[in-house]
Amino acid sequence: MKRTALLWIALVAALLSGCLRKEILDDISIESAIGLDDAGASKIRGTVLIPIYKKEETTNKTLTSVSISVNDLLEELQHQASEPLVNGSIEILLYGKRLAEKGIFPFVDHFHRDASIGTGLYLAVVDGTAERLLKGHYGRQGNAIYLSNLLKHNIEQRDIPKTNLHLFLKAYYADGQDPFLPYIRRAGKNVYIQGIALFRGDRVVDYIQRNDLFFFKILTDAYTEGTHTLRIDHNLYISIKNIATSRNISFSGSQTQPHVHIHLSLEGVVREYKPTPFSPSIRPLIERQFEKEIKKKTSELIKRFQQQQIDPIGIGEWAKSHYRRFRYRDFYRRYRDLPVHVTADVRIRDTGIIE
Amino acid sequence: MASPTESICKILTLLKRSRDFQTKVYQNQSSGQSVSVFYIESLVDIDMMVKYLYPYLIHYPFTSLQHLADVLPLEDAHLSSAPRDVQQKLLEGYLAIQLIEQDDLVLLVKAQKKIERTLTIPEVEFSVVGPKESFIESLETNLHLVRKRIPSERLTVNLFRVGSLSQTKLAVVYVDGIADPENVQTVIQRIQTIEFDEVIDSSYIVQIICDNRHSLFPQLLDTERPDRVAAVLAEGKVAVMVDGSPHALIGPTTLVEFFSSFEDYFSNWIIASFFRLIRLFSVAFSILITPIYVATLNYHYELIPKDLLGTLITSRKEIPFPPIIEVLFLELTIELLREAGARLPTKVGQTIGIVGGIVIGTASVEAGLTSNVLLILVALAALASFTTPVYKMGNTIRLLRFPFLLFAEMWGLLGVAFCFCILMTHLLSLTSLGRPFLSPLFPPRWGDWKDAFIRLPFSEQAKRPLSLRPKQPLRFNSDKAKAKRDIENIDE
Numbered sequence: 001m002k003r004t005a006l007l008w009i010a011l012v013a014a015l016l017s018g019c020l021r022k023e024i025l026d027d028i029s030i031e032s033a034i035g036l037d038d039a040g041a042s043k044i045r046g047t048v049l050i051p052i053y054k055k056e057e058t059t060n061k062t063l064t065s066v067s068i069s070v071n072d073l074l075e076e077l078q079h080q081a082s083e084p085l086v087n088g089s090i091e092i093l094l095y096g097k098r099l100a101e102k103g104i105f106p107f108v109d110h111f112h113r114d115a116s117i118g119t120g121l122y123l124a125v126v127d128g129t130a131e132r133l134l135k136g137h138y139g140r141q142g143n144a145i146y147l148s149n150l151l152k153h154n155i156e157q158r159d160i161p162k163t164n165l166h167l168f169l170k171a172y173y174a175d176g177q178d179p180f181l182p183y184i185r186r187a188g189k190n191v192y193i194q195g196i197a198l199f200r201g202d203r204v205v206d207y208i209q210r211n212d213l214f215f216f217k218i219l220t221d222a223y224t225e226g227t228h229t230l231r232i233d234h235n236l237y238i239s240i241k242n243i244a245t246s247r248n249i250s251f252s253g254s255q256t257q258p259h260v261h262i263h264l265s266l267e268g269v270v271r272e273y274k275p276t277p278f279s280p281s282i283r284p285l286i287e288r289q290f291e292k293e294i295k296k297k298t299s300e301l302i303k304r305f306q307q308q309q310i311d312p313i314g315i316g317e318w319a320k321s322h323y324r325r326f327r328y329r330d331f332y333r334r335y336r337d338l339p340v341h342v343t344a345d346v347r348i349r350d351t352g353i354i355e
Numbered sequence: 356m357a358s359p360t361e362s363i364c365k366i367l368t369l370l371k372r373s374r375d376f377q378t379k380v381y382q383n384q385s386s387g388q389s390v391s392v393f394y395i396e397s398l399v400d401i402d403m404m405v406k407y408l409y410p411y412l413i414h415y416p417f418t419s420l421q422h423l424a425d426v427l428p429l430e431d432a433h434l435s436s437a438p439r440d441v442q443q444k445l446l447e448g449y450l451a452i453q454l455i456e457q458d459d460l461v462l463l464v465k466a467q468k469k470i471e472r473t474l475t476i477p478e479v480e481f482s483v484v485g486p487k488e489s490f491i492e493s494l495e496t497n498l499h500l501v502r503k504r505i506p507s508e509r510l511t512v513n514l515f516r517v518g519s520l521s522q523t524k525l526a527v528v529y530v531d532g533i534a535d536p537e538n539v540q541t542v543i544q545r546i547q548t549i550e551f552d553e554v555i556d557s558s559y560i561v562q563i564i565c566d567n568r569h570s571l572f573p574q575l576l577d578t579e580r581p582d583r584v585a586a587v588l589a590e591g592k593v594a595v596m597v598d599g600s601p602h603a604l605i606g607p608t609t610l611v612e613f614f615s616s617f618e619d620y621f622s623n624w625i626i627a628s629f630f631r632l633i634r635l636f637s638v639a640f641s642i643l644i645t646p647i648y649v650a651t652l653n654y655h656y657e658l659i660p661k662d663l664l665g666t667l668i669t670s671r672k673e674i675p676f677p678p679i680i681e682v683l684f685l686e687l688t689i690e691l692l693r694e695a696g697a698r699l700p701t702k703v704g705q706t707i708g709i710v711g712g713i714v715i716g717t718a719s720v721e722a723g724l725t726s727n728v729l730l731i732l733v734a735l736a737a738l739a740s741f742t743t744p745v746y747k748m749g750n751t752i753r754l755l756r757f758p759f760l761l762f763a764e765m766w767g768l769l770g771v772a773f774c775f776c777i778l779m780t781h782l783l784s785l786t787s788l789g790r791p792f793l794s795p796l797f798p799p800r801w802g803d804w805k806d807a808f809i810r811l812p813f814s815e816q817a818k819r820p821l822s823l824r825p826k827q828p829l830r831f832n833s834d835k836a837k838a839k840r841d842i843e844n845i846d847e
Contacts, residue, residue, distance in 0.1 A: 089656065089664065
């Protein structure tokens with residue numbers, strides 16, 4: 001009895017294994033990046049990047065096709081590939097500026113339904129077309145790794161706030177928040193981060209330039225390692241590397257007339273100072289000056305968001321957890337004129353080893 | 356077997372068919388009595404006979420066999436009239452002395468020839484520090500080695516004979532008052548019911564008395580170190596020693612015990628724990644790495660980190676086989692090398708190892724038959740399997756990866772998980788002398804973890820392993836062991 005059962009299990013196991021589709025690593029074309037552009041007439045032009053691995057260097061191959069949906073597009077591209085295309089290790093999804101301004105959500109949907117794709121992959125909006133950017137040749141490890149490393153270190157150590165597919169979808173689905181994505185551009189043989197693309201729903205409505213990234217990051221992300229140079233007058237400037245920031249959003253007033261208080265505290269280290277030497281007496285001055293600058297710049301940014309009727313900081317979500325029986329619709333009806341007060345607290349912890 | 360009707364005379368005639376059976380007749384000078392001496396030449400120490408027995412036989416005026424037995428300065432001399440006893444003793448190397456032929460009474464004198472090698476250093480369980488004695492083939496010597504380490508009246512040795520043809524002497528050793536009588540009874544009962552003709556070695560016993568004969572896992576620990584036997588006897592385990600075997604068996608044992616080298620007890624507890632963990636990790640690595648390779652390359656390319664993808668693809672690009680064939684090819688090559696190395700004399704074996712390892716490995720990569728990434732993995736897995744301190748367990752580990760490979764090929768990582776479930780089910784149901792094999796992992800015996808995956812300092816080892824159910828749970832007073840004693844405190 002036991003033996004027959006065992007035999008059956010073995011038989012079924014062996015037979016069922018035939019139903020499994022094998023994807024042997026060297027017999028598949030692994031897509032590493034996909035770029036989507038607007039092709040007019042509600043069609044998209046998709047570019048798939050396939051790395052060709054060689055001993056010394058990884059080269060890039062791109063396949064391009066036009067279709068109405070992402071799924072259709074990938075099916076279409078299979079006809080051009082000698083080995084089956086698989087999308088389990090996509091590093092980055094790129095959206096052309098024109099498509100992004102029309103709305104990208106229908107073209108994100110496919111990727112978050114696919115179980116083989118993780119939600120940690122990067123999304124970015126391209127100034128120009130994604131196709132042109134992907135057809136370049138950057139770095140020795142292939143374009144996809146180049147691009148994802150470019151974003152990765154800027155997110156982890158510099159002034160780009162954390163973004164990936166997961167966070168994009170979270171902000172997209174949240175009622176009290178709007179998504180944002182890095183905004184990149186090809187310049188000859190290089191790619192550089194130009195700023196941040198701000199979304200209303202799934203459409204890009206505004207861009208933050210590089211100068212404002214520092215302030216945008218301390219508004220949206222909890223901890224940064226960014227550096228900011230403060231110009232006090234034309235021959236006095238100081239570079240401050242912030243080692244820890246925290247932001248606190250609180251509310252006062254009734255639900256019908258809320259006041260938003262954003263408190264930003266920042267601890268920093270002096271990295272460069274001119275004219276040297278840095279005297280301890282100047283420290284409070286610089287702290288106050290920096291606080292003033294933070295207040296001014298972030299208030300400007302928030303004003304801009306309010307005029308565009310977008311909320312990348314997620315003030316709505318904070319308000320939701322503060323007020324009982326909160327209604328997003330009412331909140332955002334008043335959003336444009338919402339009084340937002342920014343306070344900042346800067347502390348310089350260290351002035352470098354030369355002191 | 357001799358029936359009761361058989362007489363001594365008949366037995367002697369039966370034995371006479373062998374050419375090495377000798378019959379000598381002597382006449383005593385004083386009494387004039389004729390004495391016949393029977394013995395098997397190949398078993399008897401002739402020197403002893405000439406030196407101690409003949410002077411008495413020829414010159415001493417004895418009156419009866421009993422008289423002779425009383426005066427002989429030899430270890431064992433007794434009278435016997437049982438034909439069966441006479442036969443057995445003759446076959447063990449005794450001399451049989453008869454006064455007048457046809458007499459029913461025989462004097463049996465022990466004059467065994469003892470040929471045994473001297474004590475050597477342990478080769479399988481070699482340790483850099485610690486005692487360098489290992490068991491040899493003689494049971495008496497082996498018992499001596501254990502007994503001198505436990506000079507206590509509580510150390511109990513039970514002797515048995517097993518094997519209808521071999522009549523092998525076997526000793527069950529335990530410390531009375533510490534070992535669980537139930538464990539001792541289990542061993543004795545199983546040994547008494549052994550049905551086998553020729554028991555050569557203790558590994559025969561292990562296969563006959565183990566709980567599950569179809570399991571890949573050895574269920575009694577075998578060791579060639581008398582110090583290890585003494586140490587585990589003190590924990591409350593039972594040892595079985597077989598005459599003619601330089602390996603003693605220890606039970607009840609657990610899975611983790613097979614991965615603890617006795618050298619662990621000779622070094623600091625942190626170092627010992629580190630090496631134990633390394634060993635356990637290397638076992639898991641050795642079993643799982645090639646199945647994971649096969650599963651990942653066949654089904655789960657998305658699990659491979661992006662930086663590794665290029666390395667793997669470039670190394671696999673030229674290979675004409677699917678991963679499973681590639682892996683089986685290399686794994687079987689390694690097994691071949693190991694087997695060839697084990698069968699050949701030591702010096703030739705080493706050469707084979709080098710030739711096989713370097714030449715076949717490099718050549719197969721250059722010929723494009725295997726990828727160099729896999730070559731590294733297989734070599735590491737083989738190396739890791741050799742870290743297992745118990746040789747028999749090492750063999751089990753090496754065999755275990757093949758079912759895993761099969762499942763990985765069929766079902767990918769799901770298959771590996773499935774195979775792991777089967778393995779765990781088997782291990783959970785496995786017992787050693789009726790005690791759970793997976794203890795202290797399951798059933799969880801947290802107290803026993805102090806000497807399982809890690810080894811805590813001796814001062815923490817006051818309690819004997821709970822899973823052995825020792826009659827005396829405490830080894831020593833742990834408070835006194837932990838107290839720091841300086842010179843001024845000793846008097847208090």
